[in-house]
Amino acid sequence: MALLEVRDLSIEFETRKGNLKALERLSFTLNEGETLGIVGESGCGKSITSLALMGLLAPNARVSAGALRFEGKDLLAMNEEARSEIRGAEMSMIFQDPMTSLNPSFTVGFQLEEMLKAHPREEADRSPAGRRKRLVELMEQVGIPDPAQRLTCYPHELSGGMSQRVMIAMAVASRPKLLIADEPTTALDVTIQAQILELLRDLQRRYKMALILITHDLGVVSETAARTMVMYAGQAVEEGPTREVIASPRHPYTAGLLQCLPALHAKEAPKTRLPSIAGMVPDLLARPSGCQFHPRCSRAQEPCWQALPDWRVEGSRGERCHFPLTQAGGGQR
Numbered sequence: 001m002a003l004l005e006v007r008d009l010s011i012e013f014e015t016r017k018g019n020l021k022a023l024e025r026l027s028f029t030l031n032e033g034e035t036l037g038i039v040g041e042s043g044c045g046k047s048i049t050s051l052a053l054m055g056l057l058a059p060n061a062r063v064s065a066g067a068l069r070f071e072g073k074d075l076l077a078m079n080e081e082a083r084s085e086i087r088g089a090e091m092s093m094i095f096q097d098p099m100t101s102l103n104p105s106f107t108v109g110f111q112l113e114e115m116l117k118a119h120p121r122e123e124a125d126r127s128p129a130g131r132r133k134r135l136v137e138l139m140e141q142v143g144i145p146d147p148a149q150r151l152t153c154y155p156h157e158l159s160g161g162m163s164q165r166v167m168i169a170m171a172v173a174s175r176p177k178l179l180i181a182d183e184p185t186t187a188l189d190v191t192i193q194a195q196i197l198e199l200l201r202d203l204q205r206r207y208k209m210a211l212i213l214i215t216h217d218l219g220v221v222s223e224t225a226a227r228t229m230v231m232y233a234g235q236a237v238e239e240g241p242t243r244e245v246i247a248s249p250r251h252p253y254t255a256g257l258l259q260c261l262p263a264l265h266a267k268e269a270p271k272t273r274l275p276s277i278a279g280m281v282p283d284l285l286a287r288p289s290g291c292q293f294h295p296r297c298s299r300a301q302e303p304c305w306q307a308l309p310d311w312r313v314e315g316s317r318g319e320r321c322h323f324p325l326t327q328a329g330g331g332q333r
């Protein structure tokens, strides 16, 4: 049984301008200890997916179709009390901006201890002395020097990288089975980004957690995720083993994202301007017909604006395109 199963999940928002379909028939599974990268531009539905998993959708959002199962349990059928038992204990999330995710009014030690009180994982978590020891251990595990002193700090006294380490410590304090990291490195500089990704990999191995890594950057998933799903306009457009997706993308959108990246592992900054994907992501209140990517796709032909491509699976790869790329490197057929 998969740890997480998402089947045909559709999410809509009621807005003053009408009904906005943010997610359309999204499906994927995640096994214990596995890492899935979810990649796409802003507005593609990747963060909505993670909020739906956590049960944190905005009040004007509703799941209009589909199923969400965690360890076989139907998350959508649970009441809020049952859902909050799972949230924080069995699955937890790291948000993009650590500076706004921590409460500025309390020390990091206080905030971390509240998490241990709410979701005790070890016997030590049930006594003040035991929690104190665990707090120091957690801070050490996420690479914070002088942990006892740092526990007395307020968030504004820590750097961005240090704050994100505290957020990670809070997220793994209860040893969740699933950790969702939503753009965990976007607000950080490049050196710190690499350290945070290494820390996530290390903690995942240590705690045998499944990890969903949400990012707009294929470079971030290239070294972290075994599998990658690319999303566009609330739909999955390509999925497969990360190495294969990067080496030979089948969907033109994935190929476009790759072309926008500086060469992976390049030691120097590019000397010429990087290409970008022409056009804009569609207005989800006025979606284009057929393939959602067709207004931006250089390969678009009549079937593309007439019908939405089916999700087609071949071996470990899946894609949604009438005319997928077939050559290594994403070249023309």
Ligand code: SF4
Residues within 6 Å of the ligand: 251, 252, 253, 291, 292, 293, 294, 295, 297, 298, 299, 300, 301, 304, 309, 320, 321, 322, 323, 324
């Ligand atoms: Fe491009 Fe057509 Fe494929 Fe859409 S279906 S990505 S428009 S080739």
